[in-house]
Amino acid sequence: MIVAACCVPQAPLLLPGLTGGPVPEVEELRAAALTAVETVVGRGVDEIVVVGGAPHTRPYPSDAPTPAGRLAPAPGRPPQPGALPVPLAVGRSLLSGHPVPLILQGVDEHASPGDGRDLGLEIGARPGRTGLVVVGDGGARRGEKAPGYVDPRALDVDASIGDALTRADLAALVALDPGLCDDLLIRGRAAWQVMAAAARARSWTGHTLYGDAPFGVAYWVVTWLPTTP
Template sequence: MFAAAAVCPCPPLLVPEVASGAAPELDGLREACDRALGALLEARPDLVCVIGPGPEHGLFPQGSRGGFRSFGVDVSVRLGAGDEDSAAAEALPASLAVGAWLLERAGWTGPVRGLAVPDYLEQPLCAENGVQLAESAERVGLLVLGEGSARRTVKSPGYYDDRAEAFDAVVAKALAAGEIRDLDAELAFELMASGRAPWEVLAGARGQQPVRAELLYDDAPYGVGYFVASWTR
């Protein structure tokens, strides 16, 4: 059953070693993520599921490894505890590697698994994935990773699109209200919003249960919409 969720963005720049000299620029974002993770763990989940965008749809077991060598730093992470021989290859997509890093930073040592969802995954299947995750333990916590539009400014990864700010405002309002619904999947794709599918998995997991929602961060420091939110029952 759904117990709580932390919604965070997943830029590798969250990891200070990756950001290097620019690391202090995201201190506020890291603090907001810490708050959201703290609330998630205070809900005492029996299992934490890490959900993030990826090129392919797939589950990652506890112990799966990831890292940031492709970003120029020799930093490795693991999705929860595992023996030294488990999932030795760096199989985690970048989003789940950031999620594993956030969980390590928060001190989580309990059961964990990962789910990658591609941007083409349609809403009904996202919702079905969420229901399945919520039914996988008595109390399930979700770390939901993804970002808003990557087209907020001319310096954004996708250049400027005048629809981006309005789209992100809808997302921020939904996360603050604890209610994700009716996101425009085609528009999200055009705006390079990687969080659309993970947020719809969250909506499926939450179902009709009432939640206390708090939006902890809403900004676009690099022309990409970053949100941090906490949902607790």
């Protein structure tokens, strides 16, 4: 049973050391993300399942090497074989201060909504008190300076995703169109559809700790806690 959930961005720059010196926009984002995972862990969980985009839908070893050297090679930080996909590494790093068992669950970024639902139902049916940390973010075509330049649809779609996450609107997340999300370089789509299915057994109150796009990619940090009757 999922007892709490949160969503954090999958930006590589959340991995420790990747910005070189501290970057205020990243530190603000990281602080929000750390608060979110702390909120989830603080609900008395037996385990945390981290869900994030990956080349394949499968669990990844929780002690796999960091991909930092692939993104930011430097002396003392070489690329390592068998490195985690970035979203799972980001989730693991945010949880590094918490001694709680971790399951790193990759979901194929291109998984169909149906496959996402099946995986989510499996996670939602786990025995014990499970905390869910979902790693995914929004569009990268939000403007001329954005990584993927401009797509006029981007701002509206991102706004609707931010709204769905904030209101814990499971149906809206399930309805996200894979083709449209791919077009807009929205990487979190499959992970959110897993989240929606995993969380389906109860109703949730969402709380947005962060929602901005300081580098042209839409980031949200949102917690979902069970709605008290």
